[in-house]
Amino acid sequence: xxxxxxxxxxxxxxxxxxxxxxxxxxxxxxxxxxxxxxxxxxxxxxxxxxxxxxxxxxxxxxxxxxxxxxxxxxxxxxxxxxxxxxxxxxxxxxxxxxxxxxxxxxxxxxxxxxxxxxxxxxxxxxxxxxxxxxxxxxxxxxxxxxxxxxxxxxxxxxxxxxxxxxxxxxxxxxxxxxxxxxxxxxxxxxxxxxxxxxxxxxxxxxxxxxxxxxxxxxxxxxxxxxxxxxxxxxxxxxxxxxxxxxxxxxxxxxxxxxxxxxxxxxxxxxxxxxxxxxxxxxxxxxxxxxxxxxxxxxxxxxxxxxxxxxxxxxxxxxxxxxxxxxxxxxxx
Numbered sequence: 001x002x003x004x005x006x007x008x009x010x011x012x013x014x015x016x017x018x019x020x021x022x023x024x025x026x027x028x029x030x031x032x033x034x035x036x037x038x039x040x041x042x043x044x045x046x047x048x049x050x051x052x053x054x055x056x057x058x059x060x061x062x063x064x065x066x067x068x069x070x071x072x073x074x075x076x077x078x079x080x081x082x083x084x085x086x087x088x089x090x091x092x093x094x095x096x097x098x099x100x101x102x103x104x105x106x107x108x109x110x111x112x113x114x115x116x117x118x119x120x121x122x123x124x125x126x127x128x129x130x131x132x133x134x135x136x137x138x139x140x141x142x143x144x145x146x147x148x149x150x151x152x153x154x155x156x157x158x159x160x161x162x163x164x165x166x167x168x169x170x171x172x173x174x175x176x177x178x179x180x181x182x183x184x185x186x187x188x189x190x191x192x193x194x195x196x197x198x199x200x201x202x203x204x205x206x207x208x209x210x211x212x213x214x215x216x217x218x219x220x221x222x223x224x225x226x227x228x229x230x231x232x233x234x235x236x237x238x239x240x241x242x243x244x245x246x247x248x249x250x251x252x253x254x255x256x257x258x259x260x261x262x263x264x265x266x267x268x269x270x271x272x273x274x275x276x277x278x279x280x281x282x283x284x285x286x287x288x289x290x291x292x293x294x295x296x297x298x299x300x301x302x303x304x305x306x307x308x309x310x311x312x313x314x315x316x317x318x319x320x321x322x323x324x325x326x327x328x329x330x331x332x
Contacts, residue, residue, distance in 0.1 A: 013109070013136045014210075018116035019124070019180070020143035021172040022076070023153040025190030028227055029143050030116040032197050035223050037213040039110035058106050058117060065119035068095055068126065077160070079167035080282040081122040082175040082275065092126070099130040112212065121172050124179040139208045140185035142176045143193075144261045147250050148240065163243050166250040167278070173253055174275050177268065184208040189261040197227050203263070245281075249274055 016038045018030045034040045041058035069075055072085050086092050107113035113136070120127050131138055151165035160168075186207035193200045198220075205211040215223070240247035240254070253274050259266040 013111055013113070013134075015113045015115055015131055015136050015138050017120065017124075017127075017138050017140045018114070018143065019121040019140055019176040020118060021121070021145070021150055021169045022118045023150045023157070024118075024145040024169075024172075025143045025188075025193060026116050026118060028190065028193055029141050029188055030114060031226050032193070032201065032223050033114055033141065033212070035219045035226075036201060036215050038112040038114035039107060040114055041106035042108075043106065058115065060102055061106060061115070062117045062119065064099065064102050065117055065123055068099075068123060069119060071095065076119050077158070077164075077168060079164060079171055080278065081168075082171040082178070082278065084122065084125045084175070084179075086125070096126070096130050096133060099127065100134055103130065103134065118172065121179075122175045124175060128179070138183055139210070140176075140180045140183050141204060142173075142180070142185060142187050142257075143190060144173075144187055144257045145190040147254050149190075163246040166240060166243055166246045170246075170250045170253045170274065171278065173257060174271055174278070177257075177271055178275065181268070184210070187257060187260040189258070192261065194227050197223055249277055 016033055018026045018033070020026050030040075041061065043058060043060050066076065069078070069081075071091070072087060074081055074085070087095065103113070103115075115127075128138065147166050147169040148162070150169050151160070151162045154160040154165045154168075155162065184207065186204040188200050188204065201215070240251045243250075252270060256266050256268075256270050
């Protein structure tokens with residue numbers, strides 16, 4: 001499927017797409033953009049012990065993306081998720097219609113919808129088509145974090161081997177770059193964002209050739225409170241050559257993104273070569289997602305769906321009780 005859908009989009013609405021690997025600082029970038037004026041979805045995934053300040057992900061879209069990945073035989077932790085594998089035309093159109101419906105449900109007619117779900121990175125050709133169908137243009141923010149820092153986080157949260165996490169990081173980042181070459185985009189280093197978000201926001205706007213509404217004093221203080229160094233739970237300073245083929249490939253990919261995030265010249269043919277190397281390895285070993293892992297992923301999605309629906313129902317019940325008490329007090 002071609003990613004060149006920008007001609008169909010109209011300039012009236014523009015989505016901000018926060019792309020990158022899981023555990024790479026996409027939540028931090030999303031919160032900053034939300035406080036700067038972009039519109040978060042109606043249903044947000046709550047924080048947990050792995051991200052106490054919140055994920056800022058549209059949980060209904062995250063569940064949808066999990067389902068779409070499984071429909072293509074993959075999952076979020078498929079190290080060969082790049083390149084994207086479209087479904088047959090009729091099936092893909094049905095999924096695109098569903099995507100448009102859930103996007104409309106989450107964002108309504110917001111001028112600047114803000115979509116952050118790492119799964120959308122490897123599904124970006126699909127989502128670009130869905131956005132074009134809706135007449136929504138796109139600006140991209142690609143979050144860059146050291147792969148070993150991501151691997152440390154995934155080891156703690158998911159028990160992944162370092163080699164798997166490195167290849168997974170590479171697949172997501174290769175997808176983020178390849179699928180956005182014809183779009184306004186900005187590469188943002190996670191550590192730089194925590195150190196000086198104002199400078200990174202200015203870089204984003206310059207790269208996009210367009211700005212969000214000016215950040216007021218109150219919003220700036222909120223961003224200062226959110227983007228603190230305690231978000232940096234894992235660091236990655238060492239090289240990756242000790243991790244064999246996976247480490248060597250990932251080191252080359254990371255060097256490219258480190259240059260891009262520092263506004264240094266970066267030749268995309270380096271990434272094209274890495275993508276071909278990953279594709280050759282896939283031909284040798286196949287898709288690295290076990291049936292057990294896929295079933296667990298589906299179960300997790302169902303549990304999250306149930307949890308969120310119960311939380312929503314609880315909020316509704318609490319609001320009804322509060323309104324009843326208020327009316328009784330008013331009558332008394």
